[in-house]
Amino acid sequence: MPFPLTFIPAQGWHHVPRSFGAPRSKGKRKHAGCDLYAPVGTPVHAVADGKITIHRPFYLGTFATVIDHGDFVVRYGEVQKALAGGLKVGDEVAAGQVIGSVGKLSGLNISMIHFEMFSGTVNGELTTTKSPFFRRADLMDPTAQLDAWAQQPLPT
Ligand SMILES: [Zn+2]
Structure with missing residues (x-):
């Protein structure tokens, strides 16, 4: 399965503030995904076959696209x-199909795919009131998957 961008972001996704679990809101919340830095308008590619289940407003004027990939669910956040x-x-x-493009976060000079992964074993809203991630119970750490996809041929 392919990486969601045609390039590997130079900053990677292993370190704070981009990493899964990085502190947010002065430590009150943990980052629920990995941030893949990319310019506004960069095409976003599906990491596997799947079905678009949700596309709705997400954060600071951006949208999020949720795709059920069968074995797992991805929320491609901060897209247009x-x-x-x-x-x-x-x-x-x-x-590998292009599903959308990286969005412009209002008031910020950085843009990215905020990449969240869920196992899909639970139903309901992906964003919840459950500390520390404020996400559904089947939230996964996508770091190792992104590492593996980065080793595959990049989408074109
Ligand atoms: Zn993020």
């Missing part, structure tokens, strides 16, 4: 409102 040409919620996508 516009999905890639013609795509809509309910559509099937193929591994």
Whole structure:
């Protein structure tokens, strides 16, 4: 399965503040995903075959696209409102397909895919009131998966 970008971000996703579990809100919350830094407008690629289940406002003016990949669920966060040409919620996508593009976070000079992964073994909203991640109970650490995908041929 492919990495969600056509390049590997120079800053990586292993270190604070980009890493899974990095402190947020002065330590009151832990980062629920990995941040993949990329310029606004960079195409975002599906990491596996799947189906778009949600596309809705997310954070600081950006959107998030949720894809059920069968064995797991990914929330591709901080993307643009516009999905890639013609795509809509309910559509099937193929591994490596462009699904959208990196969004502009209002008031920030950095942009990224905020990449969250869930095992899909639980139903319900992905964002919850449950400390420390404030996410559904099946939240996963995506670091090792991103490492593995980065070793595969990059999408084109
Ligand atoms: Zn993030």
